[in-house]
Amino acid sequence: MLKRFDPFAVLALVAIPGAVATVFFYAPLERTMGVVQKIFYFHLGLAAAAFLSFFVACVAGVLYLVQRQRVRDEQCAAAVEVGVLFTTLVLLTGSIWGRPIWNTWWTWDPRLTTSLILWFIFAGCLILRGAVEQEEKRAVFCAVMAIVGFVDVPVVFLSARRWRSIHPTVIRSEGIALEPAMIVTLAVSLFAMLILWAALFRLRCSIQRQENTLLDLQQQLQR
Amino acid sequence: MTLPRQILLLYRKDLRVEVRKKESLIAMAFFGVLIMVILNLAAGLDRRLQAEPAAGILWVAILFSSVLGLGRVFAREKENNCVAALLVSPLSPGALFAAKALVNFTLMSFSELVLVPVFFALFGAGLQPGLPVLLLLLALVNLGFSAAGTLLSALAAGTRRNEVMLPILLYPLCLPLVALAVKSTGAAFGGRPLTEIRDLIESMAAFGLIYAAVGYLLFSHAVREV
Numbered sequence: 001m002l003k004r005f006d007p008f009a010v011l012a013l014v015a016i017p018g019a020v021a022t023v024f025f026y027a028p029l030e031r032t033m034g035v036v037q038k039i040f041y042f043h044l045g046l047a048a049a050a051f052l053s054f055f056v057a058c059v060a061g062v063l064y065l066v067q068r069q070r071v072r073d074e075q076c077a078a079a080v081e082v083g084v085l086f087t088t089l090v091l092l093t094g095s096i097w098g099r100p101i102w103n104t105w106w107t108w109d110p111r112l113t114t115s116l117i118l119w120f121i122f123a124g125c126l127i128l129r130g131a132v133e134q135e136e137k138r139a140v141f142c143a144v145m146a147i148v149g150f151v152d153v154p155v156v157f158l159s160a161r162r163w164r165s166i167h168p169t170v171i172r173s174e175g176i177a178l179e180p181a182m183i184v185t186l187a188v189s190l191f192a193m194l195i196l197w198a199a200l201f202r203l204r205c206s207i208q209r210q211e212n213t214l215l216d217l218q219q220q221l222q223r
Numbered sequence: 224m225t226l227p228r229q230i231l232l233l234y235r236k237d238l239r240v241e242v243r244k245k246e247s248l249i250a251m252a253f254f255g256v257l258i259m260v261i262l263n264l265a266a267g268l269d270r271r272l273q274a275e276p277a278a279g280i281l282w283v284a285i286l287f288s289s290v291l292g293l294g295r296v297f298a299r300e301k302e303n304n305c306v307a308a309l310l311v312s313p314l315s316p317g318a319l320f321a322a323k324a325l326v327n328f329t330l331m332s333f334s335e336l337v338l339v340p341v342f343f344a345l346f347g348a349g350l351q352p353g354l355p356v357l358l359l360l361l362a363l364v365n366l367g368f369s370a371a372g373t374l375l376s377a378l379a380a381g382t383r384r385n386e387v388m389l390p391i392l393l394y395p396l397c398l399p400l401v402a403l404a405v406k407s408t409g410a411a412f413g414g415r416p417l418t419e420i421r422d423l424i425e426s427m428a429a430f431g432l433i434y435a436a437v438g439y440l441l442f443s444h445a446v447r448e449v
Contacts, residue, residue: 065444120395127391131382137448141378144441145392148374151437152396158426159399 006206008199012192019045019192027185036100041186043093045193046086047115053083053197054118058150061143070212071205073139076146078204080125082197087119114156121149135215226321229314233322237296238329247292251334255288256341263345272346275409281342282364282404285335286397289368292330294389296323297376297449306449316443320373324438327369335361351414360408363424366431367400374438374445381449403427 023041030037057079064072094112095105106112125145132138224232241247262280266272272280300306309319339361343350372393379389407423417424 065441117395117398120398124392124395128378128382128388131384131388134448137381140444140448141381144374144378144445147441148371148396148434148437151433152399155426155430155433156399158429159402 006199006202008195008202012196012199015192015195019189022185022188026181028179028181030182033101036097039093039097041189042193043090043097044186045190046093047090048190049193049197050083050086050090050115050118052194053079053086053201054122054146054150054153056201057083057122057146061146064139064143065147070139071209073142074205074208074212075201076139076143077129077208078201080122080129080142080146081204082200084119084122084126085200086197087115087122090115091119110157114153117156118149118153121152122146125149135212224313226315226318229318230321230325233309233314233319234325237322237326240299241326241330247295247330248333251288251292251330252337254291255284255334255338258284258287259338259342259345271349273409274350274412275405277346277350278408278412279405280346281339281408282401284338284342285331285364286368286394286401288334288338289327289331290372290390290393292334293327293369293372293376293393294379294386296326296330297373297380298385301380301449306446310447316446317439319446320439320442323376324369324373324435327373328365331365331369332361335365350412352408352411353417356411356417357408359424360404360411360427363427363431364400364404367427367434368397370431370434370438371396371400374434374442377442377445377449381445400427400430403430 057076060072060076375392379385382388403423407420410420
């Protein structure tokens with residue numbers, strides 16, 4: 001049943017403005033990068049939530065193939081959708097940061113490449129969902145694709161290590177040397193992004209469920 | 224029937240169809256050569272290529288032409304609903320996957336018999352490949368691409384837009400394989416020894432094995448829905 005207020009949605013309504021306030025009013029200004037550095041807090045939170053999303057999609061896919069329960073397909077579809085959305089935001093925020101700092105919108109760093117390939121794989125998964133109409137077939141195909149896509153992650157990272165490694169401007173260990181206040185801010189915004197992810201994920205699951213219920217009702221009426 | 228005999232039976236069936244109709248191989252070789260000519264124009268005529276861009280051209284031609292054959296191998300079974308017949312027969316879905324992957328492997332290898340010599344005729348000046356290294360790299364890419372491609376061609380065949388879906392799903396998945404292949408082949412064309420590209424070769428083998436295993440496990444689920 002649809003609840004009017006999802007607890008995670010309510011929590012996100014507090015957490016996201018809270019994180020924004022912490023980033024802009026509590027966190028100290030970075031000396032060399034200045035205000036540009038603040039996007040990093042959102043970027044990292046989004047990236048963590050996106051990877052979590054693809055992991056959830058893979059697990060839900062495996063569970064669907066084993067249990068054949070509709071709820072697993074709903075979770076798999078929701079996780080893929082939210083994951084693609086978050087990865088898009090990760091790539092965008094990264095580019096916005098990279099333009100003034102690296103002086104380029106894009107470089108073929110392992111992490112960037114891995115995120116981009118994941119985006120392609122799971123966006124393909126969404127296209128696949130759109131191309132199949134029968135419910136069970138769509139669910140199986142989406143589950144297979146989510147598993148296959150997640151399995152690709154280690155290989156992608158392995159290959160990306162050697163991929164265009166001539167670029168020396170890459171900053172690899174952003175998270176190591178941070179001020180204590182910055183670490184607090186990072187934790188707050190990471191938490192807020194995970195809450196937002198959970199809220200969107202649950203919302204998308206419930207929409208999916210309602211669509212399925214509607215289809216069932218239509219089929220009963222036709223009979 | 225034991226698993227190897229099942230695989231052999233299916234494999235011979237598919238090869239016989241291919242030998243009689245010759246629909247995939249000719250198209251694959253023709254399209255591959257066409258891509259090389261197009262890329263030659265795109266790279267600028269009469270320019271001597273560096274080892275790595277040359278390797279890129281070879282792999283783009285091979286992989287873009289292979290997807291034509293890959294799609295056909297499974298789409299053929301959809302005509303007259305042959306998939307259902309295969310599924311009710313006492314053959315295991317795992318054998319079906321292995322046989323189809325082997326057929327794809329064979330088709331890719333045969334089209335490479337045409338494409339690689341043509342590649343060296345068009346771009347070969349200044350490249351110094353060792354034949355064993357090149358054969359090893361071709362075999363590894365064929366393995367990875369046919370394993371992943373067989374699984375995904377089953378998915379693509381289940382959709383209404385088969386020809387569109389297969390490349391959309393397959394190429395993102397195979398991007399790491401392409402990157403590894405281009406890097407290692409470029410190194411081989413540059414005359415560097417095998418020991419230098421050992422970790423690349425290991426990653427390519429890992430890709431092939433991972434998708435052979437994942438495909439074997441997931442294929443039975445996918446093929447029942449086609």
